[in-house]
């Protein structure tokens with residue numbers, strides 16, 4: 001190797017000036033071969049360097065992105081799409097990163113924000129917890145509304161970092177989560193992954209962002225757990241979760257406190273009460289009851305001890321959207337910068353419910369009426385699977401601070417859901433979603 005380098009050292013810098021020694025043909029042939037090898041090597045090295053430096057920056061090293069399964073982001077076109085989607089129509093508008101944007105609540109909020117002129121960028125992992133086709137259909141809906149949804153996991157720090165490098169988000173609407181109360185017994189790890197590790201990862205990126213965004217995120221009515229004082233008020237105890245799902249949402253509230261306290265992040269937690277409506281989640285009872293009633297399959301209706309009713313404060317999606325917008329609009333700025341707190345920051349938690357609990361049996365009766373099909377009811381004692389007997393929200397705080405006032409009763413909301421369901425699942429085959 002060294003000999004070769006010294007040999008190359010003898011070459012003049014300008015090839016035209018090279019004068020071969022004509023005295024020995026053998027040496028001459030050797031020299032011209034070396035010359036060929038040298039220039040070929042130069043050419044190869046140049047081509048390699050040109051390729052390396054002309055490739056646009058596409059985020060973290062490929063290996064780490066591959067490991068996280070988020071291969072689909074990066075590049076100039078991608079950055080342009082991200083910027084365009086996040087562009088707000090006026091200076092007074094918000095620039096919002098919506099996590100879980102292809103989810104039920106995420107889709108509705110993203111469209112609502114975009115419609116009123118805010119900049120919106122979505123991120124969603126498109127996991128297979130429930131039918132990913134439904135998430136893709138929501139994505140197409142969002143695309144038509146001008147919202148780009150980046151495919152990626154909130155645990156992917158380099159992706160989130162990249163999004164904040166491209167866009168100065170003023171707000172984060174954090175809805176990406178592992179939802180569902182009963183599924184926590186089957187797959188506890190997924191709750192820790194999304195609702196704890198994912199949330200912490202997001203807050204880590206937000207705390208270091210400059211400027212720090214204000215964060216509004218989805219907690220859950222389930223944090224009230226075994227609390228029996230009704231209606232549930234934000235002041236009531238939330239230290240008796242009945243499911244791991246509830247425990248991870250409660251943990252989220254405590255984690256929010258920590259990041260607010262140390263880093264000055266402005267954080268608002270919203271305790272959603274059994275949200276339902278068009279484009280909803282197929283794992284929720286009202287959704288699969290509809291499916292099973294139409295198929296003539298029996299549905300299980302849980303009842304409490306001594307034939308006690310199990311009831312939920314079902315809340316219609318449009319009311320939830322109004323509550324979320326109210327929370328975003330009243331969120332104060334975070335106070336930190338460069339990962340350091342500069343002063344006290346806002347920390348809030350609100351119930352977003354309907355304040356009108358309805359027994360599950362009544363939900364089924366409304367569905368029967370709307371679907372014009374008799375349900376095959378199988379009444380069973382409520383299993384020990386994390387469910388609570390009833391939920392009922394006190395919403396005076398949200399009313400006072402966010403102007404939150406739900407206006408949709410269960411029958412009206414279910415009518416809209418059923419109309420969507422029939423259109424989507426029955427008419428879907430005719431139109432191309």
Ligand SMILES: O=C(O)[C@H]1O[C@H](OP(=O)(O)OP(=O)(O)OC[C@H]2O[C@@H](n3ccc(=O)[nH]c3=O)[C@H](O)[C@@H]2O)[C@H](O)[C@@H](O)[C@@H]1O
Pocket residue numbers: 179180181219220221222223272273274275283284285286300301302310311312360387389391
């Ligand atoms: O409010 C909340 O915080 C939670 O609301 C719902 O959880 P849940 O109220 O349990 O909603 P469903 O799973 O749709 O159950 C509704 C009711 O139907 C009952 N149910 C469920 C399933 C079933 O087969 N039979 C049945 O009677 C449940 O016991 C419950 O009372 C969501 O699934 C959670 O993600 C959310 O966080």
